Amino acid sequence: MLIEVLDEALLHGVRAALAEDIGSGDITAALIPADQQAQAHVICRETAVLCGMAWFNAVFAEIDTAVEVSWQKKDGEALAAGNTLCTLRGPARAILSGERTALNFLQTLSATASVSRRYAERVADLPVKILDTRKTIPGLRAAQKYAVRTGGCHNHRSGLYDAILIKENHIAAAGSIAQAVAQAARNNPGKMIEVEVEDEAGISAALDTAATRLLLDNFSTGELRAAVESINGRVELEASGSFNLDNLREAAETGVDYISVGSLTKHIHAIDLSMRFDD
Numbered sequence: 304m305l306i307e308v309l310d311e312a313l314l315h316g317v318r319a320a321l322a323e324d325i326g327s328g329d330i331t332a333a334l335i336p337a338d339q340q341a342q343a344h345v346i347c348r349e350t351a352v353l354c355g356m357a358w359f360n361a362v363f364a365e366i367d368t369a370v371e372v373s374w375q376k377k378d379g380e381a382l383a384a385g386n387t388l389c390t391l392r393g394p395a396r397a398i399l400s401g402e403r404t405a406l407n408f409l410q411t412l413s414a415t416a417s418v419s420r421r422y423a424e425r426v427a428d429l430p431v432k433i434l435d436t437r438k439t440i441p442g443l444r445a446a447q448k449y450a451v452r453t454g455g456c457h458n459h460r461s462g463l464y465d466a467i468l469i470k471e472n473h474i475a476a477a478g479s480i481a482q483a484v485a486q487a488a489r490n491n492p493g494k495m496i497e498v499e500v501e502d503e504a505g506i507s508a509a510l511d512t513a514a515t516r517l518l519l520d521n522f523s524t525g526e527l528r529a530a531v532e533s534i535n536g537r538v539e540l541e542a543s544g545s546f547n548l549d550n551l552r553e554a555a556e557t558g559v560d561y562i563s564v565g566s567l568t569k570h571i572h573a574i575d576l577s578m579r580f581d582d
Contacts, residue, residue: 312444313361314361316408317365318365319442320407320408321366321401324404325400325404329396329399329400332395332399332400335395335396335399336395339395341393341580342390342391342392342581343391343402343579343580344389344390344578345391345409345577346385346386346579347384347385347386347388347574348385348575348576349574350381350383350417351416351417352381353382353416354413354449354450354453354454355408355409355413356377356389358405358409359372359408359409360372363398363401365401366400366401367396369397370392370397372390373389373390374389375390376389378416379454402578406576406578408446409574410576411446411447411573412449412453413574414571414572414573415450416453417574418566418567418570419452419453419455419456419567420455422454422455422551422564422567423456424455425548425551425552426551426552431555431559431562432457432560433457433551433564433567434541435447435448435457435458435459435563436567436568437462438568447568448461451567451568456564457561459563466494466495467491467494468497468518469484469487469498470518480505480509480514484498484509484512488513495515496512496513496514496515497517497518498517500517500518500520501521506530506534510534510537515539516538516561517538517539517540519540519541519559521543521545522542527540527542527557531557531558531559539560540561541559541560541561541562542557542562543562546562546564
């Protein structure tokens with residue numbers, strides 16, 4: 304199911320991106336003779352983790368199947384400045400028309416994978432799992448979640464349809480934690496039910512429900528540790544808040560099962576990549 308969703312999102316995303324960029328036609332590439340062939344290569348100019356090969360390939364497959372892409376690196380592989388990622392051969396017009404869109408996908412997904420790798424490595428010796436969030440670039444949800452996994456972290460829910468996360472506004476609208484969880488369980492039997500709590504009273508109320516995971520929002524390190532000790536494995540615990548590479552390990556060492564980090568997908572620096580035509 305995940306593969307099918309990813310494949311569908313990939314093709315939809317590539318077609319939308321090409322329509323956005325090429326529109327009614329690439330009037331600059333039209334300056335090149337239609338039968339002219341070319342060879343080009345893509346270079347990485349900084350340390351990174353490669354991600355997005357399938358999107359890159361799909362861009363050129365959509366434009367002209369005569370373009371051949373030969374990869375020297377693969378998704379998940381560490382890159383150094385100066386590495387050649389791939390070589391392209393085929394109609395010059397097609398390579399030129401697809402260049403920017405293909406690189407946009409590759410630099411963005413490699414950025415997400417690179418950030419995720421740094422977070423995963425920071426707690427590699429601990430049992431905690433680092434999760435992404437829904438704070439993704441619009442239209443790139445499935446792509447960025449793939450990049451998170453490529454970097455070594457893990458996915459939270461894909462969207463509002465596949466798991467239940469009851470947050471403070473849901474609780475306020477429903478009347479209480481107990482009422483919100485009870486309704487969620489009736490509406491969606493078998494779905495994971497997670498409840499956001501902000502203090503000990505919230506924890507106590509959630510533990511008396513069918514909730515399977517508690518989201519400890521903006522708890523201090525001491526509060527996280529106390530919650531882990533008092534709950535003692537009765538439900539899964541996820542920590543959320545302003546986590547970064549400086550404070551991640553301290554939170555992970557408290558014993559929580561998960562830490563969700565929005566930075567994996569929203570605080571990213573596009574990887575510096577360039578395509579160069581060979582003489």
